[in-house]
Amino acid sequence: MDASRRLFDTAQGFRFILPPLAMIYLVTQITGARKVLEQGDRLSTDDAMRLVEVRDLLGGQPWYDLFQHRVLPPEGLSMHWSRYIDAPMAAIMAALDPLVGADMAARWVAVIWPLSLGVLFMVLTARLTARLFGYLAATIALLGFMTITVLFNGGFGAGATDHHAVQIILMLLLCGSLVLPDHALRRGIAGGLAAALSLAIGLEMILFIAVAGLVLVLSHALCKPEADKRLLGFSAALAVAVPLLMAGQLDPALWSVPVCDAISPPLVALTTAAFAASAIAIGAGRYLARPALRLLLLLPLGAAVALALLPSLQPCLAGPYTALSPEVQRTVLARVQEIKPALYYLINDGARSIALFYPFYVITLLYGAMVIARRGEGLVILGFLALGAVLSFWQTRMGTMALPVIAMAFGAACAWAINHGRTALRAAGLGVFAFVGLSGPIAAAFVTLTWSGSGPAEGQVALGDRCNTIDQVKRLAEVPAGIIFNPLNFGPMLLLATPHSVTSAPYHRSADAFANGILPFEGDEAGLRAAIDRTRADYLLFCAGDVYGPETSIGTELSKGGLRPWLAEVPLEGSKLRLLRVLR
Template sequence: MSQTRTPLCHDRLRWIPVAVFIYLCAITISKITGLPEFLVGMTNDSAMRLVEVRDLLNGQPWFDLDQTRLGLEGGFEMHWSRLIDAPIAGLILLLDLFTSRARAEYLVIVAWPLIMLGLVMWLVGRIAATLHGPRAAPLAAALSGFMMLQEARFLPGAIDHHNVQIVLLLVTMLGVLGRHDSRALPAGAGAALAASLAIGVETLPLLAVCTFGMVGFWLARGTPERAATLRFAGGGIGGLAVLFPATAPASAYAGGFCDALSVDLALPAALGLGAMAACAYAVSGRALAVRAGILAALFAAVGAFALAVMPSCLHNPLESLDPYLVDRWLTFVTEARSLGDLIAGPAMPYLFGYYALGLAAMTIAAGFAWARKSGDWLLMTVLLAGALTITIYQLRGAPALLAISAPVLGVLVTRLHEDWRARRRPAAGIGAIACCVLAMPMTWGEFSNGASAVLSRVAGPAEAALAPRKDRRACFTPQSLSALAALPTGVVSAPSNFGAQILLHSDHRTLSGPYHRNQSGMRRQLEITMAATPEAAKALLVDTGIDYVVLCPDDPELATLHRHGFTGFGHLLETGERPDFLTRVPHGDANSGLMILAMRQADSGARAPDE
């Protein structure tokens, strides 16, 4: 009897993740708004991505990543990859054959993050199956869907690169853990590693852990790991060889930066993978000490070369940020805050759930590694330790921590479910349910001021993609943005969180956006905002060629600066005072608190509209 129940149960369970995915898509799509409201609610990064995609579709050259409408005159080169722009643009062009361009954009930016969510669920299921057998896949995949339910990077409208990087990280993990299940998996893992590096370096430490995990397996076993190691290294080298010339702008060949794909990143990575391949090819049958010594010598040579010739990748790109911006911007970015900052700052208890979950998953993985004497589980433990460390350093590591935790928790739930089915132990059933409930971030939200806390604080601006806010601070509305767009094209001074929306909805140039390569524009905007007197602000506005000043009452950026003692011209405008060199531009939307102020004609090159 027991021999037939498990396969039948597994056959029924395999449809659970499909049902969960359909359910999650249905409830998410049911809450989104239509056009044009939906675009108004996009996050900064997603709105900026759509600006890039539009630029590409409108004829901007493939290798030209300059954002000339953001920052001081001339703009700056963005550090994002065409590897994300291309599929989104391609889907828009495809749907454009059947509907309007605006509707095509809308359909793509709604569907894209849901496609990424589906891939995450499938990959988590595959990883869990690799760790514990096929029976672990359905529950792990379903659990991961609920864990990502309120994660901003998988909400409709999220077309930045972060969700793709999580998918590629999981592909790399699957290829390393399942390296003997298929010849294609380790090669695919190497290619996914290369693609992730081509997109950005946010997951670089975790990709390095996967790479060293493959090295560790080869060192421990030698010849049995030779073929998988060669395929992994070959996939990585081949991927870099294709993607670097296909996506890197001219500046990448000169190097000197590591916040995007450049020779400083690609060459050491390729050399390191080449060292792996050479050792696997030549000395797999030698003693452990010989293998370790030769590989260590080659890695040391690569490291010394990188340190001497191209050291930019040995530092966090944000370490070079202007201290002025660190004190007045980066310090207040929630996702850039460390665990120490969260403890010392305002009470946000739900955020500590990420750390508790990661610590629990790491402990569970370590327990499996010890009990099974498993290298795969040891790698999962190290990955979780790395992801937890990154999240302690900066909260932005939390989504990757969730994704890596999902297969571990899925295996635990499967074990408890199996125990309940075999022995009908109530404790096992209750434990499985409790594990599922506590793994979901929305549970922590309920424990601290309700699930809305997760949407408004963790998801941040992405909440507007589900439902626009109705209070006076909901400054960006279709009508108010249309009024701004209708003004003669000029230069806008606005808080950094306004920048992407201004670019998306108008032809204006704006000074500031929350991107570290735009340091000069961000600094000038903050200098205007904190000018001690209207006269000092006017001098900066005129010197920068500003035509319009845009701000919002109770804007979080201005409010945070004021609360920490950084006050000045921006706060003065918020309180309702208007210097004589600015004139109010009505936008006609009573539901929007947006303030559009135009420089008077004598002070600006743009025509000042009548009040």
């Protein structure tokens, strides 16, 4: 233990170990990177759609035009994503295009982007953890980054080009602005800017930002040193940056149009009101020296803000899927795996639970024990961990609230327990360290031994993942361009790899784009043909052999070789796909 402490618990030892750990991370990505580069594999639907947006931007689509015009043409599909992610990726793609061509440039972006973000996250996590908890904790945190599956899958693996990794990094910066003790005003401003940029990219971390704001308000109420400066800097930066960032990526004609899934007037009103309320609380705080009085002031102040904003925010309280019909919500959204509660997987999917959920909850418990033992030290980080852990039992995806701090918490908790004088705590620390590090192999062994876990959720439609790679899909580019009636998850990859238009993509702003990819495939021939006629589709696509809903469905029959007089086979030699031409 003394030798390891000398090696890892000093600044010199940590500086020595950081570059090799970053190199190990990059080496572990070689296999995944090769799959991306050689086969176009490992791209999720969001990853593919991001590359489509970037390529469209480089191809001349206007900055403010966020429509996917090849989804359900001629109307197209409105997207709520951010140009602030498209822009740096477009710069990389534009630099690579003359050297390797458009197809390989997109693949290289899908490797360079997430791995660069991974190294950046490692450096930021290491610096913050070392400052708060010491160098041994920072070293363990970096090992945790590479082994905590739920974090690593958050956007730091080869092929991940969606926006979640950037948001995780921004929320780590926000957390640092809350917990580092010096330069309160400057850190408050930095935290507000990080929060604003995260909101401009997407609203997934809005609860994390809300908790950060609550921490700052409570610090002011409890008369913490320099809390007023930090709160003022945060709220002012957020209130100024949010409308500026909205103006930078949203067509001026839409500035007054309220939406619930992106920066728009309701969010601008919220951040402005938060700043005004913070300024009032800080001003009144000069005359209210006791925490009880400050807390009493916050109650009516908060109520007034809530009442003023309720009319504009109320339509958004039901969530982003209100545009979808009740039928689509009932039959389609119920199958989306990230919307299911964690308890569903804890009961039904042992492998996923071992790889994703148990490490998350064990880290939270050990870190909570550390905070209690240290009489509240590290409480803010525990708040973010607990937020993610509790909300994951509502929807699995809400666990992402904890991802910015989970590696740091893992390092801090394990270092504390391992260095503790009590044998039981030391054993617990070593046990958590070993379990988290081996959770991936344990989950794989569980699948082998029990033939369960990591399968499709009950009732889930076939998504054709074994067919949904660039190399598989680009075979369709040889066919005359037209509209393809496609299963749900094929839409983005078809847009990326072919000139075809599509009828389905898994994005909530279009109920038809959602429903077209599932319901007609699971129904009967009449329903499928009606949907094809309605969308004016020229082709019908399947992943050969997939099951779409019941075994008797028209989609299942056609994917397994069936045919109808109004359909004709389009030969795709050696492909896993089955393409049928619609005869008219």
